[in-house]
Amino acid sequence: MIREFSLNDLVFMLEALRWTVGLAIIATIGGGALGIIVAVLRVVAFKPANWLAIGYINLVQGTPLLGQLFVFFFGLPLFGIQVDAWVAASLSLSIYASAFFGEIWRGSLQSVSQRQWEAGAALGLNYWQRLTHVVLPQALRISIAPTVGFLVQLVKNTSLAALIGFIELTRASQIITAATFAPLPVYTTAAALYFIICFSLSQFSQRLERRFHVTR
Amino acid sequence: MSLVELTDIHKSFGSVEVLKGISMTMEQGEIVAIIGRSGSGKSTLLRCINGLESVQSGRIQVAGIEATKPGADLNALRQRAGMVFQSYNLFPHLSVERNVMLALRLVQKMSVDEARELAHAMVAKVGLAEKLAAYPDELSGGQQQRVAIARSLAMQPTLMLFDEITSALDPELVGEVLKVLEGVAREGMTMMLVTHEMNFAKNVADRVIFMHEGRIHEDGPARETLLEPRTEELRSFLSAVLH
Numbered sequence: 001m002i003r004e005f006s007l008n009d010l011v012f013m014l015e016a017l018r019w020t021v022g023l024a025i026i027a028t029i030g031g032g033a034l035g036i037i038v039a040v041l042r043v044v045a046f047k048p049a050n051w052l053a054i055g056y057i058n059l060v061q062g063t064p065l066l067g068q069l070f071v072f073f074f075g076l077p078l079f080g081i082q083v084d085a086w087v088a089a090s091l092s093l094s095i096y097a098s099a100f101f102g103e104i105w106r107g108s109l110q111s112v113s114q115r116q117w118e119a120g121a122a123l124g125l126n127y128w129q130r131l132t133h134v135v136l137p138q139a140l141r142i143s144i145a146p147t148v149g150f151l152v153q154l155v156k157n158t159s160l161a162a163l164i165g166f167i168e169l170t171r172a173s174q175i176i177t178a179a180t181f182a183p184l185p186v187y188t189t190a191a192a193l194y195f196i197i198c199f200s201l202s203q204f205s206q207r208l209e210r211r212f213h214v215t216r
Numbered sequence: 217m218s219l220v221e222l223t224d225i226h227k228s229f230g231s232v233e234v235l236k237g238i239s240m241t242m243e244q245g246e247i248v249a250i251i252g253r254s255g256s257g258k259s260t261l262l263r264c265i266n267g268l269e270s271v272q273s274g275r276i277q278v279a280g281i282e283a284t285k286p287g288a289d290l291n292a293l294r295q296r297a298g299m300v301f302q303s304y305n306l307f308p309h310l311s312v313e314r315n316v317m318l319a320l321r322l323v324q325k326m327s328v329d330e331a332r333e334l335a336h337a338m339v340a341k342v343g344l345a346e347k348l349a350a351y352p353d354e355l356s357g358g359q360q361q362r363v364a365i366a367r368s369l370a371m372q373p374t375l376m377l378f379d380e381i382t383s384a385l386d387p388e389l390v391g392e393v394l395k396v397l398e399g400v401a402r403e404g405m406t407m408m409l410v411t412h413e414m415n416f417a418k419n420v421a422d423r424v425i426f427m428h429e430g431r432i433h434e435d436g437p438a439r440e441t442l443l444e445p446r447t448e449e450l451r452s453f454l455s456a457v458l459h
């Protein structure tokens with residue numbers, strides 16, 4: 001039974017888009033929280049912490065996201081830990097994001113000039129005050145563009161969740177294509193939807209950069 | 217007890233000894249200009265005095281705080297010894313007003329109103345009252361350096377350290393910063409300043425210290441030392457900077 005690409009299909013795709021966006025948001029929050037820890041472990045003056053963070057980053061960045069997804073979805077049940085697709089996808093995307101966020105934020109932190117630390121010190125600010133009031137606000141500003149750049153990747157990478165049963169945007173498109181044999185309009189629509197999300201993200205990033213005032 | 221007491225300071229970076237036994241004292245109210253060739257250790261000396269660099273040996277006492285004692289409260293020391301850098305180092309994410317207020321709020325625990333009032337007074341003192349809301353990147357180098365001076369003065373330090381604060385400025389902006397410095401000097405602030413402005417040193421400083429290869433090579437009253445150098449090294453240094 002071949003049918004036309006219809007409004008119903010579009011609705012189906014928009015519903016699937018909710019999972020795409022939902023997963024991306026969860027991974028951003030989870031990965032963000034973990035990423036802060038990774039970045040801090042990476043820069044503190046305590047070598048074992050640095051090694052731990054570097055090992056973690058290499059492990060996560062050096063293995064495919066799909067593999068990580070399978071480890072959580074198929075691997076954990078082998079140890080008697082039952083996980084549903086949501087938990088597996090959220091966990092693996094968060095961990096994946098945390099390694100990248102960690103590196104992006106470490107880079108941003110370290111790109112704030114040593115002189116800014118010194119200027120804070122010379123005014124009698126303690127280490128924590130220098131970090132939170134002088135260095136972090138500047139690092140945050142520097143990190144906006146690369147962070148949002150990675151978010152765009154993350155949105156696209158949520159499509160891997162299809163492989164453990166999520167009917168997110170890419171999977172929905174496949175299903176509709178199978179029914180309509182009209183790949184061109186279906187995938188054009190999907191691409192447009194991805195584009196709208198990613199374009200809005202980069203617009204948002206530019207607005208944010210302007211809001212944070214200084215852009216050097 | 218003198219305000220600043222340095223006793224046989226030795227400082228190395230790796231295997232290179234940069235300060236080779238510096239001893240000196242400085243009294244409340246004194247204005248000391250430090251001169252010397254590039255690499256003679258002037259900046260390093262200033263940075264050791266407020267604890268930005270640690271020393272290998274020797275004793276540093278500043279405003280009653282022993283900087284070289286293990287566990288010394290360097291943050292307390294730095295409140296008493298303000299420092300202004302060659303590269304201004306204003307906080308780029310904060311307005312002029314907030315730059316000055318930050319340490320008042322965090323370190324001196326002033327209320328917002330108190331801190332703001334003091335910040336306004338200090339910024340007005342360096343002639344930039346109309347720039348309170350501006351961000352550092354909207355100011356000229358000279359203006360930024362004046363804000364940096366105001367920011368440091370607002371902490372009401374006992375002593376101010378200035379490290380070549382006009383060296384990064386375009387020549388036409390040097391004058392406005394030196395004028396602010398003269399004002400600070402007139403109010404009786406104790407100052408130690410590294411400078412290449414020999415006229416300023418001669419006219420404003422009480423005392424000149426000439427550093428050469430990590431040692432204090434000459435130390436004396438400003439005019440006398442600059443006009444009648446005792447050593448060949450200072451003579452050749454002066455003729456190099458004056459011509």
Ligand SMILES: Nc1ncnc2c1ncn2[C@@H]1O[C@H](COP(=O)(O)OP(=O)(O)OP(=O)(O)O)[C@@H](O)[C@H]1O
Nearest residue numbers: 229230234252253254255256257258259260261380
């Ligand atoms: N952080 C550092 N690491 C290694 N070497 C350093 C460091 N800071 C300074 N030095 C070296 O110490 C020596 C003295 O430097 P310092 O900055 O005190 O000189 P200076 O008299 O202030 O010179 P200038 O007039 O160029 O500012 C120089 O040889 C310099 O290369």
Ligand SMILES: [Mg+2]
Nearest residue numbers: 258259260380
């Ligand atoms: Mg120097």
